[in-house]
Amino acid sequence: MAPITASREEFDEIPTVVGIFSAFGLVFTVSLFAWICCQRKSSKSNKTPPYKFVHVLKGVDIYPENLNSKKKFGADDKSEGKNKLVMPKNSLHLDLEKRDLNGNFPKTTPKIQSSSDLENLSPKHFTEREKDSISPDSLKSNMSLSSEEKQEKLGTLFFSLEYNFEKKSFVVNIKEARGLPAMDEQSMTSDPYIKMTILPEKKHKVKTRVLRKTLDPAFDETFTFYGIPYSQIQDLTLHFMILSFDRFSRDDIIGEVIIPLSGIELSEGRMLMNREIIKRNVRKSSGRGELLISLCYQSTTNTLTVVVLKARHLPKSDVSGLSDPYVKVNLYHAKKRISKKKTHVKKCTPNAVFNELFVFDIPCEGLDDISIEFLVLDSDRGSRNEVIGRLTLEASAEGTGGEHWKEICEYPRRQIAKWHMLCDG
Missing domain, CATH: 2.60.40.150 (C2 domain)
Structure with missing residues (x-):
């Protein structure tokens, strides 16, 4: 019975030893965590912010x-x-410490x-x-x-x-x-x-x-x-x-x-x-250039074939004296756009040759409520494309636009081409 009593006393001392080691381990862990936090805080305060964004x-x-x-x-x-x-x-x-709540730098008045x-x-x-x-x-x-x-x-x-x-x-x-x-x-x-x-x-x-x-x-x-x-x-x-x-x-x-x-x-x-800094050079409304359009109305299939052929004498869109023109074609029925197409961009030229054909399905019999709009734009990657000129062909159009529309109605299945002056966009 004596050996059994001694072993029990040894087992009674084990929790005390474990508790002492646990306390030392806890103190060491807390001290290490506090030291790491201080190091990170000091490194962040001394860290140089990012340089500037890469374009x-x-x-x-x-x-x-x-x-x-x-x-x-x-x-x-x-x-x-x-x-x-x-x-x-x-x-x-x-x-970074001088930024306001919105993340912006405060305005400073420059001294002369x-x-x-x-x-x-x-x-x-x-x-x-x-x-x-x-x-x-x-x-x-x-x-x-x-x-x-x-x-x-x-x-x-x-x-x-x-x-x-x-x-x-x-x-x-x-x-x-x-x-x-x-x-x-x-x-x-x-x-x-x-x-x-x-x-x-x-x-x-x-x-x-x-x-x-x-x-x-x-x-x-x-x-x-x-x-x-x-x-x-x-x-x-x-x-x-x-x-x-x-x-x-x-x-x-x-x-x-x-x-x-x-x-x-x-x-x-x-x-x-x-x-x-000077005011932007605003182009004059006169001399917008000309556009050569060919139209053909197929009464049997009720389709309208549009061929954008050429553009000439387009005004300059910037100080270089050159434009990157393309044509956007919009088809309207009762003043509502029902279809749209566009040509490819022609680089650095005031006299562009497109030769692109588009076929539109007409939702009604005849061309009474149909109108077609041509927008000549200058392609610009850096900003919004600017409208160089505009042309609308319909029954109520004046000048060459109305004459061209009247001819395709009188002579269906015939391809008729005409030059048109562009209006201010």
Whole structure:
């Protein structure tokens, strides 16, 4: 019986030992968890926010410049201490703690830089030569403008141009815009962004992000275009379109800036430039061009055959003097659209040859309540396609439209072609 008693005493001591080890393990686990949380919190506070988004658009290879975690927007020096001293106040700096409840950065009123500030800024940010840079005289002249002239002003766009001979790439940096007009009458502000196109081919189209509620947006976005030889730079033209984002309707056009690159030498390095924003060049309503249409009405099958043949003398849709036209065909019955077709896009031509045939089924006997509409549009990937001209053929149409419709009704099963003048779209 004695050995049995001793074993029971040993078993009674086991829970005490287990409890002691469990307590030490719990204290160690809690301490380790608290240490990990502190480390994560400190790493998040010291972590540099993401650089800037990478533009990925069709036909263009664009990469962000200076991908260095130690660098932030508007800085080109090697150390953070130098960045804090050199960085201008109007440059974009991602400080997440300064954002408001909507995630936007608070608006800061840019200060007018003195001549000494401009001298200190130019050699550090742009060690290369500058062209059309800010001068104290220009600032004085801007301050002395009358109120009427200020109302007509649409602001100033600041940007830089550079050609990288090692990568054979053309680099455009859209820095900022100042003094934009307010497009929202209620808040008296704008939501600006910029679309840029390289003319005349319009292959390279990019746009910046939208900056909310500001009249002095600081974009500081760099676009790199590869595959452009330096010998072709002189033949290109930069077209900047400044717009204000509207969530509920079409975006408002503030103005445009057109920069022909002929005569601009980029062999010596980066060039800082600024241009006044001007009103968009609105085309005149006269001279919309002509469209050659062939129609044939089949009374036996109750079908209407439409052939879009040619277009000529189309007006220019942008500063390049060329359009990318295509034709949209809409069939109406009793003023209600029942069918639609469209041709292929013809690139960079004011005189397009389509030669495309469409067959429409007519839901009624005869062509009394039938009308057909032709819309000539300019294809644009970066924005909404713009209507170049319009043509409507029906029984009540005037001029050549009414005569053409009358002939196909009198002579069914015969293909009849006519040139028609396009009206304002």
